[in-house]
Amino acid sequence: MMSALSGHTVAQFIEHYQMGSPFDLDNEKAYQAWRENKLENYPENVEELIVEINNPAALTSAEYNAIQALVVKTNMAVYAGNTWRDPDKTIPAKLGKQFGLSELDDNMGADEGVTSLKVVTGRWRSGYIPYTDKPIHWHTDGYYNPLDLQIRALLLHCVSPAAKGGENALMDHEIAYIHLRDTNPDYIKALMASDVMTIPANRKDGKEIRPDCTGPVFSIMPDNNLHMRYTARTRSIEWKDDPATQAAVKILSEFLNSESPYIYRATLQSGQGLVSNNVLHDRSGFDEDEGHKRLLYRLRYYQRIADA
Ligand SMILES: [Fe+2]
Numbered sequence: 375m376m377s378a379l380s381g382h383t384v385a386q387f388i389e390h391y392q393m394g395s396p397f398d399l400d401n402e403k404a405y406q407a408w409r410e411n412k413l414e415n416y417p418e419n420v421e422e423l424i425v426e427i428n429n430p431a432a433l434t435s436a437e438y439n440a441i442q443a444l445v446v447k448t449n450m451a452v453y454a455g456n457t458w459r460d461p462d463k464t465i466p467a468k469l470g471k472q473f474g475l476s477e478l479d480d481n482m483g484a485d486e487g488v489t490s491l492k493v494v495t496g497r498w499r500s501g502y503i504p505y506t507d508k509p510i511h512w513h514t515d516g517y518y519n520p521l522d523l524q525i526r527a528l529l530l531h532c533v534s535p536a537a538k539g540g541e542n543a544l545m546d547h548e549i550a551y552i553h554l555r556d557t558n559p560d561y562i563k564a565l566m567a568s569d570v571m572t573i574p575a576n577r578k579d580g581k582e583i584r585p586d587c588t589g590p591v592f593s594i595m596p597d598n599n600l601h602m603r604y605t606a607r608t609r610s611i612e613w614k615d616d617p618a619t620q621a622a623v624k625i626l627s628e629f630l631n632s633e634s635p636y637i638y639r640a641t642l643q644s645g646q647g648l649v650s651n652n653v654l655h656d657r658s659g660f661d662e663d664e665g666h667k668r669l670l671y672r673l674r675y676y677q678r679i680a681d682a
Contacts, residue, residue: 379447380414384397384408387407391404391407412548420452423444425437427455438472445679450653452642453646457645463486466530466671466673469649473679475673475677477676478673487673488671488672493507504672507659507668509657512543512604514604516652517571517573517605518584526675527650527679528648529671531647531671532645532670534644534667534668535643535666536662537660537666539660542642542655544640544654545634547653551600558621560618566592571588571590572586573605574586574611591603599678652674
């Protein structure tokens with residue numbers, strides 16, 4: 375399976391083909407070459423994303439290579455390890471380290487950068503959807519973070535799944551870019567504008583916890599890779615009020631809610647996890663019972679998964 379995967383990161387593509395950035399709207403030649411390479415042998419079902427491993431904290435080189443090849447191709451991979459219900463928080467952190475990930479986002483609710491996603495009642499967390507059993511719409515993580523502290527990699531590690539539900543839909547953000555650019559390059563232009571998307575300040579009891587955050591949906595990072603900030607939420611978000619932006623947001627939303635083969639769906643089981651360059655994802659609602667309480671660890675990094 376892995377041998378069928380071909381691909382380059384954008385940085386490798388630019389270096390190898392000497393064509394400049396495929397994300398430059400004036401560089402159609404580079405875009406088409408990169409696009410062709412990207413879509414060739416692109417995995418079409420979630421099974422192709424799963425890598426069976428032993429211990430996530432200490433990968434063999436074959437396991438590492440299999441995950442890395444998938445990440446280069448699709449910006450994500452799902453590992454299935456043998457740690458089962460072991461609640462040790464260092465397991466996913468050690469996995470991340472093997473992919474060059476060390477700069478953890480110490481967000482509200484994180485314990486040394488590792489956030490326990492579980493149903494919490496009666497404390498401040500119960501006001502935030504991640505700590506409930508409710509569905510979460512499509513987004514990338516940390517879209518409300520300051521622009522200089524964007525989340526470029528996201529790991530999820532499952533200790534225990536819910537009795538029912540808690541499925542993640544996943545889409546490579548580069549695929550979303552291709553869909554929009556192929557539909558109309560003006561949509562990309564609109565979504566790259568620095569004032570296209572504003573998340574209003576988070577205030578609690580009159581106190582500002584987080585200021586307004588305005589920025590682009592798509593941006594090109596200094597390492598030439600594509601970054602995406604997005605949320606499908608319709609409350610507490612202000613989209614720029616112009617026709618190109620409104621049309622682009624609509625097309626993107628339709629794509630994410632379609633039956634596209636580029637949308638993968640996975641319900642992580644004990645010992646399984648997601649390694650990703652903060653791809654687009656959602657979560658379905660879930661039901662728990664006494665023996666099936668959902669616990670996932672979430673790790674957000676300021677770095678992207680390192681090229682091998
Ligand atoms: Fe998320």
